[in-house]
Amino acid sequence: AQSVAQPEDQVNVAEGNPLTVKCTYSVSGNPYLFWYVQYPNRGLQFLLKYITGDNLVKGSYGFEAEFNKSQTSFHLKKPSALVSDSALYFCAVRDLGGYQKVTFGTGTKLQVIP
């Protein structure tokens, strides 16, 4: 069975500092990996995805994520945090084989402090 872990319920970072939101996954085969963001009182929005190729993926709003197969991780990063980045972030994985169900992590609340 596939799974996703987001070990931090909340991450606090000062505005202008780099941010990292952690995600690790477990699948039986090769994964598709995704990050979504949910701003307060809004629906989930897609940020970026890893399918194949370059391990560093760039997405919306200046976010990027690095796929690390040996560590089964897909951490979300941004070089310089903005107050407007404060939101709930979800990591998700989809197994290429089998049922191809998308499994989401429990989410990490990012708080950017002015």
Add this chain to the structure above:
Amino acid sequence: GAGVSQSPSNKVTEKGKDVELRCDPISGHTALYWYRQSLGQGLEFLIYFQGNSAPDKSGLPSDRFSAERTGGSVSTLTIQRTQQEDSAVYLCASSPRGGNTEAFFGQGTRLTVV
């Protein structure tokens, strides 16, 4: 339509009543997911439909919850004899099968059981 549509957007019901929540996925998307999200919390997987395959019902919290998907398109999530702990935002998402495309979310139905 252009996106995933959910109705109603808000539903207030009395404890013990049955409710039906509707999801219209993006046309052509064979995969459909239902999730539940309590206020500011993570995503709780409920059920997953993929084409004509048997649905993955492993996330349904009790036998009061059921879902169906007619004609491989519209889905209805039914909660019987609602309880106050059922109060949450119910999110629907759809995605194409077999692709590397992300899931697209609707805006959700906010259910309040009083």
